Amino acid sequence: MRFIDACLGRPVDTTPVWVMRQAGRYLPEYRALRETADFLAMCHRPELAAEATLQPMRRYDLDAAIIFSDILIPVEAMGMTVEFVPEPRLPKPVRTREDVAALREPDPHSATGFVMDALSRVRAALPADKALIGFAGAPFTLATYMIEGGGSREFLNAKSMMYNDPGLFRDLLARIADATVPYLAAQVDAGANAVQVFDSWGGALSPDDWRAFALPAARSVVSRVRRPGVPVIYFLNGIGGVAEDLASVGADVVGVDFRTSLGDAIRRIGPAQPVQGNLDPAALLGPAGLVRERAAEVVAAGRAAAGHVFNLGHGIHRQTPPENVTALVDAVHAAGRRL
Ligand code: CP3
Numbered sequence: 001m002r003f004i005d006a007c008l009g010r011p012v013d014t015t016p017v018w019v020m021r022q023a024g025r026y027l028p029e030y031r032a033l034r035e036t037a038d039f040l041a042m043c044h045r046p047e048l049a050a051e052a053t054l055q056p057m058r059r060y061d062l063d064a065a066i067i068f069s070d071i072l073i074p075v076e077a078m079g080m081t082v083e084f085v086p087e088p089r090l091p092k093p094v095r096t097r098e099d100v101a102a103l104r105e106p107d108p109h110s111a112t113g114f115v116m117d118a119l120s121r122v123r124a125a126l127p128a129d130k131a132l133i134g135f136a137g138a139p140f141t142l143a144t145y146m147i148e149g150g151g152s153r154e155f156l157n158a159k160s161m162m163y164n165d166p167g168l169f170r171d172l173l174a175r176i177a178d179a180t181v182p183y184l185a186a187q188v189d190a191g192a193n194a195v196q197v198f199d200s201w202g203g204a205l206s207p208d209d210w211r212a213f214a215l216p217a218a219r220s221v222v223s224r225v226r227r228p229g230v231p232v233i234y235f236l237n238g239i240g241g242v243a244e245d246l247a248s249v250g251a252d253v254v255g256v257d258f259r260t261s262l263g264d265a266i267r268r269i270g271p272a273q274p275v276q277g278n279l280d281p282a283a284l285l286g287p288a289g290l291v292r293e294r295a296a297e298v299v300a301a302g303r304a305a306a307g308h309v310f311n312l313g314h315g316i317h318r319q320t321p322p323e324n325v326t327a328l329v330d331a332v333h334a335a336g337r338r339l
Helices: 002-007 028-035 039-044 046-059 073-077 097-101 108-125 139-148 156-164 166-190 207-225 243-249 262-269 281-285 288-302 322-335
Strands: 064-066 131-137 194-199 232-236 253-256 275-279 308-312
Touching (some): 002 194, 002 308, 028 046, 046 322, 073 108, 073 131, 073 166, 108 166, 131 139, 131 166, 139 194, 156 166, 207 243, 243 262, 253 262, 262 275, 262 288, 281 322, 288 308, 288 322
Parallel strands (some): 194 232
């Protein structure tokens, strides 16, 4: 598989491409499916999750599918109430030592077997040359949702716990990491060819705090999940302050957001580290010609790394014209062609 080869730094015929949030509301067929069920119900029903996963694969020549689910599914399995309105809301946030102690360490099969079922269905339906990606939230990012009770701008509840009771905050990160390791391992057993760990809000920390809290927790997950031939991708949204430390996470691939140019990111992370990224998803709101130009620039920059998987620097926006993704995928495959 071209995607797996690039992740492992092996030779490829061209640069592989997939798109964060490729299954989602910018696709009319997703919106039609979503009319029949709410988001959480779609996640819980393997036939619907599998269908949503496959929708972008039918439309585009993407090199990988990512399973349709959410980073908060295992948080629900840990015993918290999770709602989507459509932004995530957790009405009983974790604030005290008792709250942390009350969290369960779920068995991934009995608590989240629907995710594994969806993965096996998708793996069975995908062509052999297309990879299937499983995923989980990184401990810090999940902790922000659990402590804040939803999304946040400043993360002041989470940071208050971190600064007032670092021991408790570390205990929470460890509990999340311990639940995430078997969850990701079960996804690989069910058919995932690679897994991505999303640290979507890790960039909200100062560099020192990322190194002190988020990094060890992410490394704990990555080191326990890694196995030969199954790449682990660590995506940090906001690498700018800590690029030099990213190789120490120990992932096969480091995902790069769009606020750092890919060339600078590769120099700072180190060219031996395969990378993924990093076109600004908003570029897809521009004309197709611009999408092609910008995609080719990212592909050219990616050649400096031992391996490059093309992606956006964060999730695709719902206003994206679907035909711009066709232009994007074609441009990446054309610009990435090796002679
Ligand atoms: O990438 C894919 O196509 C696979 C599916 C996927 C979803 N969420 C579907 C989704 C993945 C990989 C995620 C991960 C996720 N969820 C992250 C990490 C990625 C990132 O963006 O940084 C985060 C932070 C979440 C939490 C979350 N879930 C938010 C903030 C929202 C609201 C977003 C919005 O635009 O309203 C969700 C809901 C969600 N997750 C939707 C989808 C398709 C929209 C729900 C709907 O259909 O109403």
